[in-house]
Structures are given as structure tokens and as C-alpha cells.
Amino acid sequence: MDWLVHLLVPWIGGKLAQIRYHELSDSYIALLMLGAVLPDIGAVGYLLQWMGINHGDILLPFHTLVGSALVAALVSLLFERRVRAFSLLVTGFLTHYALDSLLAHAGGGMALLFPFSWEFGFQFGLVPTSSWVPVIVTATAATLLFVSLRLKKRKLLKLSRTAI
Amino acid sequence: MKLPTKILALLLLIALVSLCAYSYLEANKHSPYPGTGEIKSNYQSYVDKQITIFGDVTAINGDAAIVSSDGLNFNVQPINAAVGDKVEVLGVLGEEYNITATEVLTYDRLSYYAVFLRSLVGAGVLAVFFLKNWAPNFKKFRFEERG
Numbered sequence: 001m002d003w004l005v006h007l008l009v010p011w012i013g014g015k016l017a018q019i020r021y022h023e024l025s026d027s028y029i030a031l032l033m034l035g036a037v038l039p040d041i042g043a044v045g046y047l048l049q050w051m052g053i054n055h056g057d058i059l060l061p062f063h064t065l066v067g068s069a070l071v072a073a074l075v076s077l078l079f080e081r082r083v084r085a086f087s088l089l090v091t092g093f094l095t096h097y098a099l100d101s102l103l104a105h106a107g108g109g110m111a112l113l114f115p116f117s118w119e120f121g122f123q124f125g126l127v128p129t130s131s132w133v134p135v136i137v138t139a140t141a142a143t144l145l146f147v148s149l150r151l152k153k154r155k156l157l158k159l160s161r162t163a164i
Numbered sequence: 165m166k167l168p169t170k171i172l173a174l175l176l177l178i179a180l181v182s183l184c185a186y187s188y189l190e191a192n193k194h195s196p197y198p199g200t201g202e203i204k205s206n207y208q209s210y211v212d213k214q215i216t217i218f219g220d221v222t223a224i225n226g227d228a229a230i231v232s233s234d235g236l237n238f239n240v241q242p243i244n245a246a247v248g249d250k251v252e253v254l255g256v257l258g259e260e261y262n263i264t265a266t267e268v269l270t271y272d273r274l275s276y277y278a279v280f281l282r283s284l285v286g287a288g289v290l291a292v293f294f295l296k297n298w299a300p301n302f303k304k305f306r307f308e309e310r311g
Contacts (some may be wrong), residue, residue, distance in 0.1 A: 002279045003286030011293075027297035027309045033290055043283075057191030061183035070180045077169050077176075078306045106254040106267045107216030108196040115186060118194035130275035135282055 001099050001127075001134060003037055008138040010036045010095050015145055028088055031079075035092020038071050039063045039100075064114040068093045099134070102126045197254065200234040214266075215257045221249045231263075238263050245270045 014029035042062035048055045061067035072089035079085035100110060101122050109123030127134060167175075192202065197216040219233030221243075228241035231251055240253050240263045249272055255265035298307040 003283035004289070005282075005286075007286045007290055025297075025309075026293075030294045030297040034294060037286070037290065040283075046280075057195075058184045058188040060187040060191055061180070067180065067183055070176055070183070074173060074176045074180070077173055080306065080308065104269060106252040106269050107199070115183060118190075120196045128269060128271065130271040130279050132275065132278075 001103060001129070003040065005134045005138050006036045006040070006096055006099060007033050008142045009099060010092050012138070012142055012145055013095070015149065028084075031085055031088035032092040032095075034075070035072060035089035036096050038075070038089060038093045039068045039096045041071060060111065061114060063110060065097070065112055066115065068096075097122070102134075104128055200236055203257065204234065204236060210257050211259060213257060214254065215263070216252070216254045217263070218250070218252050221245045221247055221251055223247060237261060240265050240268070243268050243270075246272070248273045250276045 010032040011029060014024065014032050018024045018029070039062060042059035045055050045059045062071065069090065072086055072093060075089060076082045076086035097110070097112065102124055103109070104125035104127065105123060108120035111118060111120050112122045113119065195202075197214050198210050199215070200217050200219070203210050203215060203217075217231065217233045217238060219231045219238070221229045222232045222237070223230040224245070224247055227243065228239055229243045229245055229251075231238045231240045231243075231253060238253075238261045240251070240255065243251065243253070243265055245251055245268070249270050251271070252269040253263060253265050254267040255263040257263055297310055299310050300306075301308050
């Protein structure tokens with residue numbers, strides 16, 4: 001699934017959660033979004049392939065739960081509040097796997113439990129990889145949410161001005 | 165006990181590299197279906213076995229198609245695709261690069277490359293949103309929340 005969908009889903013989730021939990025700032029949502037694309041670090045393989053470098057299955061661990069957790073732990077070291085950063089990155093990458101489980105692949109799905117299990121599965125086969133449906137749905141939802149949040153903010157500003 | 169950041173980073177890196185090495189060495193033995201790479205290295209051992217390939221449709225002949233995958237040309241049948249499409253094929257390998265397909269996923273060229281284009285747009289969106297909220301501090305080698 002493309003990154004636009006992977007990024008918009010945690011953004012929507014984060015913004016909706018922000019309505020209830022005001023302490024969830026945009027910087028935390030940014031970490032959720034970063035986490036949501038961490039499993040695709042292995043996509044560098046396309047670049048290697050394009051350059052004619054045979055990387056075999058060396059990048060497979062990046063698209064697994066353990067591999068993503070290790071990458072998230074490494075990335076969280078770049079932040080002051082590591083535990084919070086790590087938990088947001090983990091939440092982000094869990095949304096990634098939830099979305100990828102919707103995809104259809106002819107030769108099996110993800111080896112999510114690697115290195116404990118080599119089972120390639122965890123796919124519902126509902127959406128072809130190149131489908132436009134997920135991006136249309138999420139982009140529409142994100143636009144509606146963005147506009148409604150803007151309108152709400154404007155309304156609040158107006159109210160506070162009239163109160164003054 | 166709190167581990168110093170550098171040691172922790174080193175331990176995490178070692179764990180990650182070990183996983184990659186393990187995957188590189190073992191994945192072939194565990195992949196559910198052999199792919200083009202394995203077929204290329206030892207064709208005969210995969211004849212009459214279920215295999216999976218990914219490639220481009222280069223020619224159509226009735227309900228069959230020539231699929232080019234990693235330098236090999238397979239004759240896949242039955243298939244419903246057009247020249248230029250990308251296809252993911254699961255099927256049984258026969259002699260002379262014939263595949264009897266049991267499952268075929270077809271992606272038209274435009275939709276296939278649009279995934280990469282949308283991802284590129286996504287990368288840009290992430291970079292802008294992230295740097296709007298976090299500032300890199302190169303001296304401390306960390307990101308700091310913008311006020």
C-alpha cells in the first residue's frame with residue numbers, strides 16, 4: 001500500500017484522538033506518522049534492484065514486528081522522551097501492518113512473526129496492491145476532517161473575539 | 165541501570181544486522197514458493213512444483229502470455245492481461261518455461277507506478293509535517309520539539 005494511505009490513517013486517528021486528549025500534540029502525531037512508514041525502510045530494496053544489486057532476502061526483517069520494533073527503538077534514541085517516542089512509533093507501525101493485511105498477494109503475505117516463525121500469511125486479500133480505493137477513501141476522510149477542524153477553530157476564534 | 169545511548173544504539177544495530185544476516189541465509193529454505201531467482205539457479209528441481217513469479221507481460225497469445233521476470237521469459241496460461249501489465253503469478257512450473265497458473269494478480273502499468281508516485285508525495289508530506297514539529301539539533305544528535 002502506498003505511503004499516502006499509511007500516513008493519512010495515523011494522521012486521521014491522531015487528529016480524532018486530539019479532540020478528546022488535548023495533550024496529544026501535533027509533534028506526537030508526527031511520530032505516529034513516522035512509525036507508520038518504518039516497516040517500508042526495506043523499500044530501499046527497489047533502489048538496489050534498479051541498480052542491479054541482488055539483495056536477496058536481506059531486507060525482509062524490516063517488514064516484520066521484531067525488525068520494526070528494533071528500528072523504532074533505534075529511532076526513539078533520537079528523542080528526549082524515548083519511551084513516549086518509542087510507544088508512538090510502535091503504534092504507528094502497527095497501523096502499517098493492519099493496512100497491509102488488507103492487501104492481496106499471489107505468493108503469500110507477510111512473515112510478521114519472523115524470526116520466530118517463517119509463516120508467510122497475515123493477509124485478508126481484500127485490496128490489490130495498486131488499488132486507488134484506499135487512497136481515495138483516506139484522502140477524502142482526511143480532507144473532510146481537515147476542513148471541519150479548520151471551521152471549528154475559526155468558530156472558536158470568532159467566539160473568543162466577541163467575548164472580548 | 166540506564167544504558168548509555170551509544171551502547172544501546174550499538175546493541176540494537178547488532179540485533180538488526182543479525183536478523184538481516186539470518187534472513188539472507190535462511191529465507192530461501194522457508195519461502196512458501198520458489199521465485200524466479202531460485203528457478204534460475206536450478207530449473208529442473210522446481211518442475212511440477214508450485215512457484216510464484218512477478219514480471220511484465222510482453223506478449224499475448226490467446227489465453228496465454230509471455231511474462232518476463234528477472235531475465236527469464238515464461239509462457240503463462242491461463243491469464244487475462246494486456247501487454248505492458250505487471251503480473252503476480254502463482255502456478256505450477258512445467259518444462260520449457262511453461263507455467264499453469266492457479267492465481268494471477270494483474271496490475272496495469274499506470275496504477276502500478278502510481279503507487280510509487282503517491283508514496284513519493286507521502287514522503288514529502290511526512291518530511292514537511294515532521295520538520296514543522298521537530299527541529300534537528302545536530303550538536304546533541306537528537307530532535308527537539310518545536311515550541
